[in-house]
Amino acid sequence: MFNIGILGCGRIGQVHAISIGAMDSATLVAVADAAPSAAEALSARHGARVMDAEILISSPEIDAVIIASPTDTHFGYIGLAAAAGKAIFCEKPVDLSSEKTRECVAIIEKSGVPFMTAFNRRFDANFSAMRARIAAGEIGDVELVAITSRDPSPPPASYIERSGGIFRDMMIHDFDMARFLTGDEVIEVSATGSALVDAEIGRLGDVDTAVATLSMRNGAICQISNSRRSSYGYDQRVEVHGSKGMLRAGNVLENTIEMANGAGFCKAPAKYFFLERYKEAYRAELEHFVTAVTNAESPSPGIQDGLAALLIADAASRSKTANATVSIGS
Amino acid sequence: MFNIGILGCGRIGQVHAISIGAMDSATLVAVADAAPSAAEALSARHGARVMDAEILISSPEIDAVIIASPTDTHFGYIGLAAAAGKAIFCEKPVDLSSEKTRECVAIIEKSGVPFMTAFNRRFDANFSAMRARIAAGEIGDVELVAITSRDPSPPPASYIERSGGIFRDMMIHDFDMARFLTGDEVIEVSATGSALVDAEIGRLGDVDTAVATLSMRNGAICQISNSRRSSYGYDQRVEVHGSKGMLRAGNVLENTIEMANGAGFCKAPAKYFFLERYKEAYRAELEHFVTAVTNAESPSPGIQDGLAALLIADAASRSKTANATVSIGS
Amino acid sequence: MFNIGILGCGRIGQVHAISIGAMDSATLVAVADAAPSAAEALSARHGARVMDAEILISSPEIDAVIIASPTDTHFGYIGLAAAAGKAIFCEKPVDLSSEKTRECVAIIEKSGVPFMTAFNRRFDANFSAMRARIAAGEIGDVELVAITSRDPSPPPASYIERSGGIFRDMMIHDFDMARFLTGDEVIEVSATGSALVDAEIGRLGDVDTAVATLSMRNGAICQISNSRRSSYGYDQRVEVHGSKGMLRAGNVLENTIEMANGAGFCKAPAKYFFLERYKEAYRAELEHFVTAVTNAESPSPGIQDGLAALLIADAASRSKTANATVSIGS
Amino acid sequence: MFNIGILGCGRIGQVHAISIGAMDSATLVAVADAAPSAAEALSARHGARVMDAEILISSPEIDAVIIASPTDTHFGYIGLAAAAGKAIFCEKPVDLSSEKTRECVAIIEKSGVPFMTAFNRRFDANFSAMRARIAAGEIGDVELVAITSRDPSPPPASYIERSGGIFRDMMIHDFDMARFLTGDEVIEVSATGSALVDAEIGRLGDVDTAVATLSMRNGAICQISNSRRSSYGYDQRVEVHGSKGMLRAGNVLENTIEMANGAGFCKAPAKYFFLERYKEAYRAELEHFVTAVTNAESPSPGIQDGLAALLIADAASRSKTANATVSIGS
Secondary structure: OEEEEEEOOOHHHHHHHHHHHOOOOEEEEEEEOOOHHHHHHHHHHHOOEEOOHHHHHHOOOOOEEEEOOOHHHHHHHHHHHHHOOOEEEEEOOOOOOHHHHHHHHHHHHHHOOOEEEEOHHHHOHHHHHHHHHHHOOOOOOEEEEEEEEEOOOOOOHHHHHHOOOHHHHOHHHHHHHHHHHHOOOEEEEEEEEEOOOOHHHHHOOOOOEEEEEEEEOOOOEEEEEEEOOOOOOOEEEEEEEEOOOEEEEOOOEOOOEEEEEOOEEEEOOEOOOHHHHOHHHHHHHHHHHHHHHHOOOOOOOOHHHHHHHHHHHHHHHHHHHHOEOEEOOO | OEEEEEEOOOHHHHHHHHHHHOOOOEEEEEEEOOOHHHHHHHHHHHOOEEOOHHHHHHOOOOOEEEEOOOHHHHHHHHHHHHHOOOEEEEEOOOOOOHHHHHHHHHHHHHHOOOEEEEOHHHHOHHHHHHHHHHHOOOOOOEEEEEEEEEOOOOOOHHHHHHOOOHHHHOHHHHHHHHHHHHOOOEEEEEEEEEOOOOHHHHHOOOOOEEEEEEEEOOOOEEEEEEEOOOOOOOEEEEEEEEOOOEEEEOOOEOOOEEEEEOOEEEEOOEOOOHHHHOHHHHHHHHHHHHHHHHOOOOOOOOHHHHHHHHHHHHHHHHHHHHOEOEEOOO | OEEEEEEOOOHHHHHHHHHHHOOOOEEEEEEEOOOHHHHHHHHHHHOOEEOOHHHHHHOOOOOEEEEOOOHHHHHHHHHHHHHOOOEEEEEOOOOOOHHHHHHHHHHHHHHOOOEEEEOHHHHOHHHHHHHHHHHOOOOOOEEEEEEEEEOOOOOOHHHHHOOOOHHHHOHHHHHHHHHHHHOOOEEEEEEEEEOOOOHHHHHOOOOOEEEEEEEEOOOOEEEEEEEOOOOOOOEEEEEEEEOOOEEEEOOOEOOOEEEEEOOEEEEOOEOOOHHHHOHHHHHHHHHHHHHHHHOOOOOOOOHHHHHHHHHHHHHHHHHHHHOEOEEOOO | OEEEEEEOOOHHHHHHHHHHHOOOOEEEEEEEOOOHHHHHHHHHHHOOEEOOHHHHHHOOOOOEEEEOOOHHHHHHHHHHHHHOOOEEEEEOOOOOOHHHHHHHHHHHHHHOOOEEEEOHHHHOHHHHHHHHHHHOOOOOOEEEEEEEEEOOOOOOHHHHHHOOOHHHHOHHHHHHHHHHHHOOOEEEEEEEEEOOOOHHHHHOOOOOEEEEEEEEOOOOEEEEEEEOOOOOOOEEEEEEEEOOOEEEEOOOEOOOEEEEEOOEEEEOOEOOOHHHHOHHHHHHHHHHHHHHHHOOOOOOOOHHHHHHHHHHHHHHHHHHHHOEOEEOOO
16 A cells, blocks of 8 residues: 655645545555644544654655645755655645755755656646647647636735746646647747736736747747636636647536527536646546556656746746746756 | 529519529519519619519510419419420429429429429538538438427418418428438328417417428438527528438527637527528529529429428328328328 | 445446445445356455345345346345335336336335435436526426437347337436426327347347437427437437527537547547446436435435336337327326 | 729739629729739629729729739839829738838828728628627726637748738738727737748748737737648637637638547538638628728728738837847837
8 A cells, every 4th residue: 555645734635635535556644734723624534644744754654745735845845755765746836946946856866756746737638638649640740839728716915925926826837738748848938917807916016917938949839828817717728730730628618508599509617717627637647646656657747847847937937027038947 | 694583572582683683694684573562672673674473474585483472373373484484493382282283293394394492401501511421421321310490480470371381381491401411202200299489370270399200211210390489590400310420510600709708608699590591502592593404404402302392291290180100192 | 324235236336336435425335246256346346245135135234225237136126125124226227117117116105215216317417407407497498309319339139138129228318308307297209210220129129220209298399319329429418498598418528629630620529438428427326315315305316207217118119119199108 | 883993903803803793882993913814804704994003093983993913012003092082992011111101101191092901801790790899898808819820821932032921921910900809009019930831931031830929008918829831721710808708709610510420520621711711801891991982981990000010010020030029110
């Protein structure tokens, strides 16, 4: 049996606890949270022990830790877990600082522990099937990619303040998706944005409506658009144009019902937000992690993928400020 | 130049006048209508002379007549036009009585004049492409057909009274479509219906909601549904299942716009009614007639097709009354 | 804890065992099957004991039985379980004979045990949402219903032989759906069919392509079509027209991907068959059963619903033979 | 009667000649082309006289000229026609040079002749309906716009050489669409591109795959993508996100047919190219011109709109070279 401990018992920690509960091959042994009540609630629901985070990480019965705590705690937990030889499943972003993320890369590579950056969208059945078909050459060489991500409503100001900005917090998923779908690397980025949804977000120095244009090593171009507002549910679409055709993945609607009357033909809104939309992807990513680690294979995406997406986000932030195209990692 | 006279200057006569106006190869020479004002209005718009119907039919400068007058005048005009050796383009139904229609068949076959029954839907680009693909074997042997036709709103009682009932007035188009798409003949029909939309229609002995099941000679089954009510525009759909796959033709919407908000994803209603929906089909059917006649070929559908559809409609009416399946032509 | 025993460890029994495994409130205690290996396989996977069916039914620790064994065993098991005071969850059809089903109704009503007929489609999220919207009056009075059900491929002859024919085996789901969606009763049925997919099915006296027209008490008409062949996956569609609008539920596709190239715009096939398509509905129906029984409420659909659907199927069979419309229960 | 002369008898000149032929209120009086055979062919088909361009422009019987000749002739013809007091309908771009276009603006404004820049897409029924709904406030304030335009295949090198580059030749339509749909002005642009479709286009210093990001005065952001390759027909889509919802206009497919088989559900490709897709828009734009001029109103879009789009195209070209965001008109 593969024994897992969860660090951070918030929304995502709870999702992972449920996923483990449905697995034959893994057990949730312990949970930790800075807020004892959160840890106890999760413990009660899943029959896991409550531990201090440090004790959990060093506990000999634990095989792997899921780091689902606030981003600023990731760095410390990664260091401890690597030192303790635990497999690590870490929510994105690894860290908001590319320097500290590079340190994590060094730590992980030196320690040799398995590490997975939890880019859940790669495990969505639609996007993973698209990747497989692109990799199989079905649309030829990739030329143009369009990624649309829109949240149903903006998060509170308190979240925005610690988020690292829309490029590191929200668009980082799309940067990873661009790399994942094309199997290519981003070399340049040009980005801009406005605070159109919530003026408070603008006062905090962030934007809520943002776009970026990525130039890929092989010449393909990728357009991304993000908004913190979507009246019709969580908007998650991808369109990839190649030399032989186009593949796109549309939204997942709440149901298949269509109503027709004088207003026309109306389908249901998209599923509300990430927990509904990616429910199955969250399960699949954890299953991949458990399977990979128990088979002594490297889980993917790894820590280098976490760093790569963050470097694009950094460049996008700089591009927005400089009003110019910026090279990645420069 | 191919000279045409129009008998009946109502809605459909006007549609045909416009079609002729756009043709290089045909001219509208004369029009006739029992109501002089209708004839004069059409004449003024298209520069054609107003004539008495009988004079028009026998006029030596006329090559062909379009019979777009009330159904009970068709029989007489067909006789006169056949005697005068004119090519005949006749709106459906040829006549409400199958006996008189059979007489027309005899008259036309004896006279040898070209005759076309104006089943406009055969000339819709979508349905004609479907027919071509079915005939080419793309879906293998036809097994099951579903035809849906719904008018936006019921006609006035005065129309219903002279219509011959929903099977002869409305579903006759679908009977023809079943024959056209399958290239097969109907051997049995079972039909029923209710007056759900307008109680007045029920009092007149007709129904406004009707269905029929057709058994085709080759074993295929066809389901048809009709309603005199459709809140979302003129509903005109066909679905044909074969041994190798399915082909369907969907509605033609008013435009391609989709609106998304909290209500979901809404497309425009279907085009309102037959004049909008089949505008191009009306043009194409007349062009086919003119081209066929000027090339000394038989226009299609011919008078036998008009008779065949009427015999199915008769059988459907009897089936509804008898609560039993009825053989065609029996 | 609510203790369940499963009678019949085939495909559906396995589905229910998994559903129970995911429930907090119920436990799979025992399984039985005429084939010991099937019972043992299921037992091993879910940690339940293997018992003889009769012993299982009378075991005091069992609160409810799931009857998922061959149809001809239902009658006996229902009698034993009712006598033992167990709640009963029974796969459809309750029995192929309406007389024996009527006996079951009497037994259940006399014993007072909770009984649920497992019409899984009622628990599909799309169809249940449609029912709720129809019941809320969103489309006004129901006028016309169209139900399409197509299996991906015909079952083997051995299955057909014991199936009771397409109306009792396959279309019975659609008969129940017509009653469920409209909240109305069927009073007359007209049905026909052909053996077009597999000549062997015809030799066995059954058909593989069938249609029925139902007349509902309130005047609405329902058209159903069934085929044992669908090249594009399991086809499960419903369309309900009312006085104010139309609601339809489309197919559930394998994924949201659309491919565009010279062939046009291509979406994925529908999910392959009932296990994939109704996976979640199977879970939801069992959850409803457990919740209802533990709350001392009647689960729905009940045994009367099982009888009602069978009586329509009987009438459809007679209609096909008689080539006439047949009244229900007559 | 409103008398029109056409300068340039190529593909677009022919389209306009057909449109005039279908109008009651306008007549095609004369045509001119540097290639006498082209002028004669068009003349023969529409019964118009062949004239020298200069003579046509100064002919007293001509009320308006359609300038559909090569772009480098526009400037001269505009000067002559303005001097002759003719109403001018000019294909886009007015000129490839913004300086000469500014001169044209001065000439037109001084002369006071009616002038229309032929941005045909504004007259597409879908896009004009979208504009009306946006202007009516249906989606609130515009926040994000996505425009996709893809030609089915690249033009020959000879065309590319004189085209002014993809931003002035192709994306200029999308720049106009951004202004038209938002009713707002572009203040900054960032653009990039690659030669991925045809290496020869790259050798000529142009690109065949290009994207641009526009910042609008009111804060909205617009993403545009262009490609000279589309395997599935002429791709012409627009998506506008506002504070209250989203409106999008999809592609116009060749027909409404859907084929379903093991490959899934396949719809027809989009209409092949601009002549098929915008057939009705070409007719509508000319009708607008004729109606406006005969009613002594200013046709729209005017010459300032032609200049505005060109200035954005110039800025996009500079942005691509400079790898930086560029202000419009700077």
